[in-house]
Amino acid sequence: MRIVIDDLRGDEVIGLLEAHVAEMLANSPEDSMHALDLTALRKPEITFWSAWEGTELAGCGALEELDPVHGEIKSMRTATGHQGRGVGSQLLRHILAEAAARGYARLSLETGASEFYRPAVRLYERYGFEQCGPFAEYTPDPHSVFMTRAV
Template identity: 75%
Template sequence: MRIMIDDLTGSEVIGLLETHVAEMADQSPADSMHALDVAALRKPEITFWSAWEGTELAGCVAIKELDPLHGEIKSMRTTANWRGRGVASKLLRHILDESRSRGYARLSLETGSSEFYLPAVRLYERYGFEHCGPFADYEADPHSVFMTMSLR
């Protein structure tokens, strides 16, 4: 699998992100939905990667730099054809390595709290993320789960 920085211009990647945002909007109340659209992912503090198997898009992930020592996982998504085949684990390992190489002390994330999000929460727990309180600009929300991992 090839994981590469992506410029967010390809139709397959844009389609995956549009599907992601729509599904997150269906699963969370509007004021608790924190998925970023393509325009928001193009900000300079965000690095976005796509994952490819041959010419087929398998998934994506982004890191938002909150400060020089703290990153946030954004837009982690596997395409429908590649679910259950280890793509999310590969993407997560990739951004953990990238975060360490950037010198981050901590990597955090926000995800939903409903049963729909449970597989994601379990994946993050398997990799050593721990539940925490809100970080950055987030506020406590019963529809959100906040997790963090020390990288040192």
């Protein structure tokens, strides 16, 4: 798998992110859905990667710098047809390595609390993330699970 920094301009990546936002809206109340749109993902404090198996888009993920020692994982998504192949694990390992290279002490994330999000929560738990309270600009929300780990 090839993981590359992406400029968020390719049709495949745009389509994957649009599907991601639509699925999040279908499985979370709108005021509890925190997926970023293309404009927000292009902010300079966010690095966005796409993952490719040959010429096929397999997934994506992003890392936002919250402050010089704390990052947040954003927009983790595996493309349809690539689930169960370790795409999420490879992207997560890549993001963890980048967080370490940047000198972050902590990496956090927000995901949904419903059964739909259980596979994501299990993935993060396998990599040492533990549930925590809201961080950054988040507020307590029964539809959100907040997780963190030391880098």
